[in-house]
Amino acid sequence: MVDAPHRKTLPRLDESLLTHLPPFSRLEKRQIRVILDQASSRRYDEGVAIFEEAHPAERFYMLLDGYVRVIRITPNGEQITALHIPAGQLLGMARAIGRDTYPATAMTASESLVLSWPMHLWDSFIRDYDGFATETYKTVGQRLGEVHNRVIEMATQQVEQRVANALLRLINQTGRKVETGIEIDFPITRQDLSELTATTLHTVSRVLSGWEKRGVVESKRKRITVRDPHALMVLSQG
């Protein structure tokens, strides 16, 4: 067991991995084939960085399975989570926003499967593949809008509403239906939620305990399920 390679280019990447995903859905099978042949695939454990803020953007990525959170470090050294990205979306498209370094750190929120391509292919992807440009810029735009909304939330809303909003977004983007309600599909701690809402884990803990007693949410360690989304909607409005 010497020298296990970091990234393996697996022989068996099936076209069906990409055909349904919006950036590639307009393409023919043989185009998907050449795209896949240029890709590297890699599996990440939970809680590891795929790329880091301010590092040279050498590759861009497609999240095939799992969830990643986009993290930025404030000047005071605190982590704030900008947003979560579900499977099926691209990440690290520094090129798309005219940068040659990554604007944030991408950390896996769960075990994840990721494809990546060298960034020098970006321009040809944009040029050669129908629908790739429009779809990627659409998601870039959506994410900018989401981050912008959070900034406004932080300035205008109080913590309970912010936590409510964060939970609502999480169940919308990464929610999984379960008997008792909608569960967030990856392990998430109070600390994580506090980084999403710019508070402390203690406040989040208190808020969640209160909601749990009222039957709005239900939580075990690292697992949160929302029993009553409508109640959260109400709580999120002031």
Next chain:
DNA sequence: ACATTAATTATGT
């Protein structure tokens, strides 16, 4: 209305 500090308990390997 919220943070901070600290002490206590629960939970997962």
Next chain:
DNA sequence: ACATAATTAATGT
């Protein structure tokens, strides 16, 4: 047994 998560109370701004 040990580390990490979560709760709870007390005190501060």
